Amino acid sequence: MRSSHGRPTIRDVAREAQVGLGTVSRVLNGGKEVSGATRERVLATIRGLGFRPNAQARRIHRQYSEIICFVLSNRDFLNSFHARILQGVEDCARLLKQHVLFAAANYESKTAPHHIILPAILGERGLFDGLILAGTNYPNFIHRIQNLKIPFVAFGNNIVDFKGLKRFDQVSYDGTQGEVEMVRYLLSRGHRLIAFVGDTTYPWARVRHEAYRNVLWEAGLEPASITNPGSLSLVEFGEWACSRILDCQPRPTAVVAMNDEVAHGLWRALRRRGIQVPRDISLVGFDDRDVATLMDPPLTTVRVKQMEIGQACMRILLERLHHPEMAFVEQVLSTELVVRGTVSQL
Amino acid sequence: MRSSHGRPTIRDVAREAQVGLGTVSRVLNGGKEVSGATRERVLATIRGLGFRPNAQARRIHRQYSEIICFVLSNRDFLNSFHARILQGVEDCARLLKQHVLFAAANYESKTAPHHIILPAILGERGLFDGLILAGTNYPNFIHRIQNLKIPFVAFGNNIVDFKGLKRFDQVSYDGTQGEVEMVRYLLSRGHRLIAFVGDTTYPWARVRHEAYRNVLWEAGLEPASITNPGSLSLVEFGEWACSRILDCQPRPTAVVAMNDEVAHGLWRALRRRGIQVPRDISLVGFDDRDVATLMDPPLTTVRVKQMEIGQACMRILLERLHHPEMAFVEQVLSTELVVRGTVSQL
DNA sequence: ATACAAGTCGGAAGCGTTTCCGGAAGTCTT
DNA sequence: AAGACTTCCGGAAACGCTTCCGACTTGTAT
Incomplete structure (x- = not known):
């Protein structure tokens, strides 16, 4: 005798x-207002019927x-950087008894906020309590989400521009601190001619470049920056930058790549020309991606703790849900210098 | 005047x-039984109140x-292989107007099915219609899921053992076909001394190994296999295997690594000893992971179409939901030989 | 004028839970 | 023995929606 469906x-x-x-x-929800005997009987029935609420x-x-x-x-694809953020979100969600929906959004940075076509799921009110925004984001999208009046936390470093946005909760890693530590480390190893290779159209690359320039400036040294000439992929860009580096007079003793991918391209091109890292030139990256340990010698770089970013997003979102009126949080996580084998002592 | 909450x-x-x-x-659900004027009035009110169902x-x-x-x-972490499967699932889900929940499960292969602690979400009846199982799975978990009576599709290649399982929907890639093509390709390039490096405790590695042996056997050649001596990581295993390869008398002219990671370890160790790929020895991998194109020269390997695996999982799951009684589907996707630069012509 | 169909629309019933109010029975106090 | 608490329990109401039944209006045919 079961109900119809x-x-x-x-x-x-x-x-x-x-x-x-x-x-x-009451039995289902563990309420204490049920006698032992009745509780047992109900539980037995539940098991018997295979009932699940x-x-x-x-x-x-x-x-x-x-x-x-x-x-x-x-x-286009969930790269390992974002995959780890997602993993952090899931880890934390499990502890906090939350579930995680996964959605992908694609839009143009120029589209007006209310013309952006959102993934269908964002129209479903009541299905989820809040959002975590990762990937590359532009102000128009953030603005649109703000209009939705759904609590959200964003991963800050990949937001291209904050122009005209009201404040919101965000989690970032400290690109400045990491790059400052890195360049100071190079200085401490005796390097004085240090070049930077980066595409400063990326907001996070600009931050790193700025940090690099400031440290050199403080040390009374001259910066030398090489930027992306066109639409090369990051690895190709690194390879291309190699000859530019070698053309420099005098030749730099160390190269700061804006991230590990560029560093990898540089490393490859250097090796092809028979120039050994770190014997002939030192090389450092940023992010501590998989490729950093796959290089040979392994790359000295700056670790970004993606899992912790995900966890922090989740924690802050939950706080926001419990305290809708609390002040906006902008949490910045530290980064960590990871010394491996691509820097020589001069 | 809004309802209380x-x-x-x-x-x-x-x-x-x-x-x-x-x-x-009726207006919300596009029913035709509403006059134009009324519909407009209701829609205006909906917009005015900012109502969303x-x-x-x-x-x-x-x-x-x-x-x-x-x-x-x-x-432990969402590696790029599974990240791409997830991406495929999401892609397909979007087209089919479905949403995707993400959950992680961890259990021991020895635990009895009904003692496995499932992620909380799997207890939530009615929240989702079906499951896609990826990652490394053992029969006890599959068995437990079958008891739940929730429709599911599993990624087949990472299921360690099918012992005692009833049938179920699954999607796999064809490891045999890919490895057969690969070894035949090596033969076509004139190689006759071909070694295999692999850890056959992995089910998918066993399949590849078997394919390798069969092709050699058909060609009247002698297989030479090197297996993982202990608990080395895959890259370390590749490095370790390098010396074993070089010890062989006569030395193989080509090495088939069970996957790209192992191939990478081999490549690194070979390069350190001054042995050039492919001039001195040829090397191939499997999977076509990121590292394959990062190697130098880029690795000749077999591509597994992870996105398509995800898409197929999603499609089959939806068919299962619409036709609960249909026969079990076991879809096998082809793999693709990707010729790059690590095989020489003898 | 009557009958009938088509086009609209209101609102009750129902989906499967939780929560709350109140009642019954038991226990303790005086 | 009466009253006051406790403990335990039943079921109505509510959550926000969809669906369905019946009713009203209008137009057309008879």
Whole structure:
């Protein structure tokens, strides 16, 4: 005798166990107002019928769904950087009894906010409590999300521009601190001719470049920067930059690549020309991606703790949900110099 | 005048627009039984109030939630292989108007099925319609999921053992075909002394090894296999295997690594000893991971189309949901020989 | 004028839960 | 024995939506 559409409901359990609806519900939710005997009888019936409560129906009553949505913007594939952020989100979500929806968003940076076509899921009110925005984002999208009045936390370093945006919760890593430490480390190893290779159209690369220039300036040294000539991929850019580096007079003793990919391109091109790292020239990267340990010798770089970024996003989002009125949080996580084998002592 | 807890409901819209509940609902769901004038009035009210229907309440009525759950088993981090599968799932889901929940499961292969502690989300009936199982899986988990009576599709190549399992929907890539093509390609380039480096405790590595042996056997050649001596990581294993390869008398002219990671380890160790690939020895991998193109020269390997695996999982799951009684599907996707630069012509 | 169909629309019932109110029975106090 | 608490429990109401039934209006045919 089950209610029409298949699976047993709480009513079936109540009837079978000869108790009221409320009693079954109390048993399910661990309420203490049920005697041991009755509880056992109900539990037995539940097992007998294979009953499992319907999560959707349950959620109608709560004001929250205990689900958050991870949105990856403008990425063709989930690269390992963002994959680790997602992993951090999931880790933290599990501890906090939350679930994670995954969605991808693609849009143009020029589209007006209300003309952006959002992934269908963002139209579903009540399905999730808040958003975590990762991937590459532009102000128009953030603005659109703000209009939705859904609590959200954004990964800050990949936001291209903050022009005209109201404040919001965000988590970033400290690119400046990491690059400052890195360049100082190079100085401490005796390097005085240090070049930077980077494409400063990326906001995070600009931050790193700025840090590099400042440290050199403080040390009374001359910066030398090489930027992306066109639409080369990052590895190709590194390879291309190699000859530019070697053309310099005098030749730099160390090269700061804007990230590990560029460093890898440089390394490859250097090796092809028979120039050994670090014997002939030192090389450092940023991010500590997989490729850093795959290089030979392994790359000295700056570690970005992606998992922690994800975890922090999740924690802040949950706080925001519990305290809608709290001041906006902008958490900045430290980065970590990882000394491996690509810097020589001069 | 909104219903108590904040956001406007369909009742607020009805009152404001001076129509009945049913009319608002019909407008929302595009039913044709509403006159143009009324429809406009209701739509205007909806916009005015900023009303958006509650997805949870809506879902109670449907028998399905249009959400599927992607479960990643026993993986510490989302590596790029599985990240791409997830991406494929998401791509396909978007087309099919489905949403994707992300969950991680960790368990021991020895635990009895009903003692496995499942991620909380799998207890939530009605929240999602079906599962996609990826990551490394063992029969106990599959068995447990089967008991849950939730439709699911599994990624087949990483299932360690099928012992005692009833059949189920699965998607795999054809490791045999790919490795056969690869070894035949080596033969066509004149290689006759071909070694295999692999850890055959992995089921997918066993498949590749088997394919390798069969092709050599057909060609009347002697296989030479080197297996993982202990608990080395795959890259370390490749490095370790290098000296074993070089010890062989006569020395192989080509090495088939069980995957790109092992190939990379081999390549590194070879290069350190001044042995050039492919001039002195040829080397091939499997999977076509990122590292394949990062090597120098880029690695000749076999491409596994992870995105397509994800898409196929999604499609089959949806078919299963629509046709619960259909016969079990075991889809096998082809793999693709990718010739790059690590094989010489003898 | 009557009958009938088509086009609209209101609102009750229902989806599967939780929550709350109130009642019954038992226990303790005086 | 009466009253006051406790403990336990049943079921109505509510959550926000969809669906369905019936009713009203209008137009057309008879």
